[in-house]
């Protein structure tokens with residue numbers, strides 16, 4: 533049967549402010565199990581876990597929250613890195629001086645730089661720790677093999693982000709560390725200087741493409757900068773999204789052993 537429209541004097545018109553509030557905070561604070569379940573289904577962040585989950589599975593001592601901490605550090609790196617970009621120019625004339633200005637002239641510049649640096653060191657440690665946790669709890673086994681592979685790519689990207697960031701201060705340490713690092717790339721299997729897939733000639737191998745030349749110079753600085761601020765973070769974001777989606781699809785965190 534067709535429902536009759538309420539009489540006009542009974543229709544309540546919502547005030548715009550209330551409407552805006554309700555469009556942002558769509559549900560009241562959940563008090564019953566039913567409301568909690570609905571929230572887990574409809575909230576983007578809570579959706580990482582299914583509506584039903586055993587308390588044991590999400591205990592802190594099981595995961596040590598190492599994956600979550602890696603993600604938190606990644607977010608800190610994105611925000612602090614974006615702020616650093618306001619002061620840093622990736623050219624041979626300016627790079628070193630801009631870092632010095634950040635240390636000594638810019639308000640909170642030293643804090644910002646240290647925050648970025650320590651978050652990067654921390655992320656390398658937490659990602660390795662997270663990988664060890666996943667290994668020791670056997671969480672790489674079916675159906676999670678694909679997510680393990682995505683994780684390995686995330687580890688490589690994390691290390692590569694650290695490596696590309698190392699050159700940017702353009703000081704002696706950065707210069708020689710990257711000279712050593714890219715010389716190691718010359719020995720890479722297959723695509724290194726002596727490998728069958730080196731491109732062009734014995735000099736034009738992987739390190740040539742990384743540096744944009746044969747020595748660490750202006751092109752290397754620009755290449756490392758573009759990789760560090762755009763290419764690698766973008767790939768990382770895409771892979772993190774796939775990683776989180778797979779956690780949910782694989783039935784969330786593995787049952788503790």
Ligand code: HEM
Pocket residue numbers: 595597598599600602603606659662663666671672676679680681682683684686687690772775779784785786
């Ligand atoms: C940027 C780096 C990474 C981030 C942000 C990240 C994030 C997460 C988060 C939040 C979880 C949920 C459970 C937890 O916190 O432990 C998780 C689970 C998982 N991660 Fe990662 N992860 C990263 C790197 C890796 C690496 C390097 C591997 C392995 C090579 C890996 C493999 C897995 C697997 C297999 C699971 C499912 C574990 C289970 O079901 O118990 N992840 N990750």
